[in-house]
Amino acid sequence: MILTSHIIVGGLLAGQLSTYGGSITGMANYFFQAAISLASHYLLDMVPHWEYPIGEFKRISETHEPQLAKKAFWFDLAKVGADALIGFSILFLSGYFLEIGWKSLIIGGIFGILPDSLSFLSWFSPSGVLQTHNKFHQSIHTKIKAGSKLGIATQAAAIGIILTILFFV
Numbered sequence: 001m002i003l004t005s006h007i008i009v010g011g012l013l014a015g016q017l018s019t020y021g022g023s024i025t026g027m028a029n030y031f032f033q034a035a036i037s038l039a040s041h042y043l044l045d046m047v048p049h050w051e052y053p054i055g056e057f058k059r060i061s062e063t064h065e066p067q068l069a070k071k072a073f074w075f076d077l078a079k080v081g082a083d084a085l086i087g088f089s090i091l092f093l094s095g096y097f098l099e100i101g102w103k104s105l106i107i108g109g110i111f112g113i114l115p116d117s118l119s120f121l122s123w124f125s126p127s128g129v130l131q132t133h134n135k136f137h138q139s140i141h142t143k144i145k146a147g148s149k150l151g152i153a154t155q156a157a158a159i160g161i162i163l164t165i166l167f168f169v
């Protein structure tokens with residue numbers, strides 16, 4: 001799923017959890033928010049969805065041979081950067097109107113995209129932990145390739161359902 005989807009869901013989930021308080025307060029609540037936002041990433045990845053083409057990233061994920069001199073690599077990185085920027089802009093804008101604390105938005109947004117960041121790092125590091133996580137991340141990710149129309153619709157629907165449960169149930 002695109003980063004924007006993960007950032008919005010992770011950030012707003014954390015924001016909503018921050019208002020519950022109750023038995024989970026203070027630092028424990030931040031850990032709780034981080035864990036739930038992280039879990040939301042894997043759950044969203046299970047939904048068949050559309051992703052913009054990042055050909056060079058796909059090649060690296062299959063061959064594990066990053067070629068940083070390639071223009072295609074930097075072009076893909078720019079696309080992902082723009083995606084994250086859009087995601088955080090929407091998140092902070094909604095957080096402002098919903099009066100959600102910025103700490104929860106940042107925690108939720110970052111943990112919402114942590115699995116993708118770890119998979120990115122795994123291309124550059126032989127670290128066993130990163131490689132194991134990457135395998136888990138890929139195994140949990142949907143194998144169904146949805147076309148752009150259907151894939152954007154399923155993505156929007158998944159976000160819509162989560163936010164509806166979050167704010168109206």
Ligand SMILES: [Zn+2]
Nearest residue numbers: 001045115116
């Ligand atoms: Zn992912």
